[in-house]
Amino acid sequence: MTTKDIIKPENLVYTKSRILNDTPMHYCPGCSHGVVHKLIAEVVEEMDIQEDVIGVAPVGCAVFAYNYLDFDFQEAAHGRAPAVATGIKRLMPEKYVFTYQGDGDLAAIGTAETIHACNRGENIVIIFINNGIYGMTGGQMAPTTLEGMKTATCPYGRDTAINGYPLNITDLLVKLEGTRYVTRQSVHNSASVRKAKNAIRKGFENSKEGKGTSVIEIVSTCNSGWKMTPDQSNKWMVENMFPAYPIGDLKDI
Amino acid sequence: MSEEIKLMKGNEAIAHAAIRCGCDGYFGYPITPQSEIMETLMDEQPWKTTGMVVLQAESEVAAINMVYGGAGCGKKVMTSSSSPGVSLKQEGISYIAGAELPCLIVNVMRGGPGLGTIQPSQADYFQAVKGGGHGDYKVIVLAPASVQEMADFTALSFDLAFKYSNPAMILADGVIGQMMEKVVLPPFVDRLTKSEIEKQSPWATYGKPASRKPNVITSLELESKDMEQRNLKFQAKYREIEENEVRYEELACEDAEYLLVAFGSSARVCQKAVELAREQGIKLGLIRPITLWPFPTKLIQSYASSSKVKGFLAVEMNAGQMIEDVRLAVNGKVSVEYFGRLGGIVPTPDEVVEALKAKFL
Numbered sequence: 001m002t003t004k005d006i007i008k009p010e011n012l013v014y015t016k017s018r019i020l021n022d023t024p025m026h027y028c029p030g031c032s033h034g035v036v037h038k039l040i041a042e043v044v045e046e047m048d049i050q051e052d053v054i055g056v057a058p059v060g061c062a063v064f065a066y067n068y069l070d071f072d073f074q075e076a077a078h079g080r081a082p083a084v085a086t087g088i089k090r091l092m093p094e095k096y097v098f099t100y101q102g103d104g105d106l107a108a109i110g111t112a113e114t115i116h117a118c119n120r121g122e123n124i125v126i127i128f129i130n131n132g133i134y135g136m137t138g139g140q141m142a143p144t145t146l147e148g149m150k151t152a153t154c155p156y157g158r159d160t161a162i163n164g165y166p167l168n169i170t171d172l173l174v175k176l177e178g179t180r181y182v183t184r185q186s187v188h189n190s191a192s193v194r195k196a197k198n199a200i201r202k203g204f205e206n207s208k209e210g211k212g213t214s215v216i217e218i219v220s221t222c223n224s225g226w227k228m229t230p231d232q233s234n235k236w237m238v239e240n241m242f243p244a245y246p247i248g249d250l251k252d253i
Numbered sequence: 254m255s256e257e258i259k260l261m262k263g264n265e266a267i268a269h270a271a272i273r274c275g276c277d278g279y280f281g282y283p284i285t286p287q288s289e290i291m292e293t294l295m296d297e298q299p300w301k302t303t304g305m306v307v308l309q310a311e312s313e314v315a316a317i318n319m320v321y322g323g324a325g326c327g328k329k330v331m332t333s334s335s336s337p338g339v340s341l342k343q344e345g346i347s348y349i350a351g352a353e354l355p356c357l358i359v360n361v362m363r364g365g366p367g368l369g370t371i372q373p374s375q376a377d378y379f380q381a382v383k384g385g386g387h388g389d390y391k392v393i394v395l396a397p398a399s400v401q402e403m404a405d406f407t408a409l410s411f412d413l414a415f416k417y418s419n420p421a422m423i424l425a426d427g428v429i430g431q432m433m434e435k436v437v438l439p440p441f442v443d444r445l446t447k448s449e450i451e452k453q454s455p456w457a458t459y460g461k462p463a464s465r466k467p468n469v470i471t472s473l474e475l476e477s478k479d480m481e482q483r484n485l486k487f488q489a490k491y492r493e494i495e496e497n498e499v500r501y502e503e504l505a506c507e508d509a510e511y512l513l514v515a516f517g518s519s520a521r522v523c524q525k526a527v528e529l530a531r532e533q534g535i536k537l538g539l540i541r542p543i544t545l546w547p548f549p550t551k552l553i554q555s556y557a558s559s560s561k562v563k564g565f566l567a568v569e570m571n572a573g574q575m576i577e578d579v580r581l582a583v584n585g586k587v588s589v590e591y592f593g594r595l596g597g598i599v600p601t602p603d604e605v606v607e608a609l610k611a612k613f614l
Contacts, residue, residue, distance in 0.1 A: 051463070091278050113318070116310075
């Protein structure tokens with residue numbers, strides 16, 4: 001029996017979504033981005049909405065998200081993705097529009113755009129990757145960096161007297177009338193991956209009904225920035241990130 | 254049917270012209286002296302008639318990025334603001350130019366720098382024609398000198414923006430925005446249909462059909478050699494625009510010994526100054542650049558090279574910005590002088606004539 005004999009449709013037990021193309025990802029091994037990209041691809045394929053999805057990529061590690069996902073994409077300026085998505089969705093209300101943003105993008109430079117898009121109840125999905133660090137620029141402090149956590153710009157640990165406190169922006173978004181579904185998920189084991197996928201699917205389904213903004217925070221790892229192995233960073237996330245950013249639905253109307 | 258003449262402000266004319274020329278979306282943030290543009294649109298409620306979207310954004314930054322999103326979908330979209338707000342939009346304008354998206358930005362200038370004043374000014378000339386934001390890019394800049402031109406240039410700006418996939422700007426000032434004049438509004442044109450958008454802007458993100466690869470709107474190229482190629486493509490486009498799209502108006506230039514160069518409100522003042530000077534026997538003419546970029550360099554060169562013209566006077570409501578482009582065109586052949594008022598003051602025709610005499614006669 002050769003490899004050729006084995007590769008048959010009836011023997012297939014797992015395959016990646018066709019929406020996730022074959023471009024090799026630039027993400028570090030162990031990074032959460034690849035998993036979340038895969039989930040988006042699966043949801044888009046399962047909902048059969050490839051022709052009707054327009055993604056908005058951030059500035060940050062996911063700046064090249066459009067290289068891996070086979071549907072139309074716009075690359076926004078840093079933090080402006082919710083405004084760009086607003087422009088798209090208002091002019092093409094029949095489309096599924098989502099943003100994909102990191103913590104610096106969404107909770108620092110783009111705080112105003114995030115809060116106001118949610119407050120207007122834009123019928124978009126916001127996928128928020130929170131790993132508590134600026135990965136792309138080399139591991140600087142993020143708004144969500146934990147107290148005492150070391151980064152390139154707080155090398156002795158985040159000191160709240162100097163840097164203020166970790167910003168739990170998702171909790172703030174819950175309070176806005178415009179948000180309909182706000183949830184916090186993770187992708188560090190198979191159970192959490194399944195739940196995160198369900199959350200993403202729910203967000204996309206919500207946006208069709210036109211009842212407000214869906215925010216899906218994914219508490220994530222950045223093992224390169226955290227200077228840990230992927231396995232260590234998963235454990236560190238559970239022990240340190242989850243207490244500050246507890247997993248689960250925060251709002252579901 | 255005879256043309257319907259209406260009396261309105263320049264700002265109102267832009268709003269009506271936008272609805273009539275098939276604009277798909279307006280995104281803005283209030284700021285004096287241009288708030289009537291969004292107020293008029295909100296009052297007209299075009300979403301009930303043409304389907305045009307009008308949205309008050311949380312900031313000028315958000316508004317220009319909403320324009321980016323809409324323009325990326327191949328839609329006819331615009332924003333408007335005044336000087337401090339246009340400074341905020343510069344990031345977005347750079348990205349729009351870098352992604353080669355068509356759109357209209359209106360700047361009804363007020364005095365600066367900083368919070369400045371709400372009175373009219375032309376001090377954003379450099380910002381408008383030399384770039385404004387980061388990187389090597391150009392925005393097509395039209396300078397209306399009447400309420401009629403506020404209306405006419407709205408549709409023209411969109412035409413040029415789509416022709417070259419480039420942002421276009423109407424650079425007006427508080428005088429043109431606020432003063433009322435008679436205007437004939439353009440006829441209603443239907444908004445583009447989905448299939449027309451797909452034909453006109455095949456690069457747009459209107460949703461990927463199975464028949465094509467994904468469209469991506471971006472200004473990012475990490476490889477320097479690719480980014481250089483992208484820049485060279487931009488520059489080739491800019492040279493084409495400079496070749497094809499220069500617009501200007503000449504007044505009493507045929508026998509002129511001295512030429513005023515002025516745009517927008519200053520040009521209106523200068524029209525009267527030409528009349529006053531001629532009454533005093535001074536052979537004065539006026540060149541009014543209508544496109545500030547591309548600038549009427551060749552026209553000014555030709556007058557500078559003629560034996561008749563002895564000098565140019567750039568008249569601007571700023572400290573002397575356009576004069577640099579006049580000097581580049583004249584290239585030292587004759588004298589180029591400046592007269593202007595600052596901080597929101599509009600010069601009088603008499604002041605212009607006196608300045609001309611003081612500098613040249």
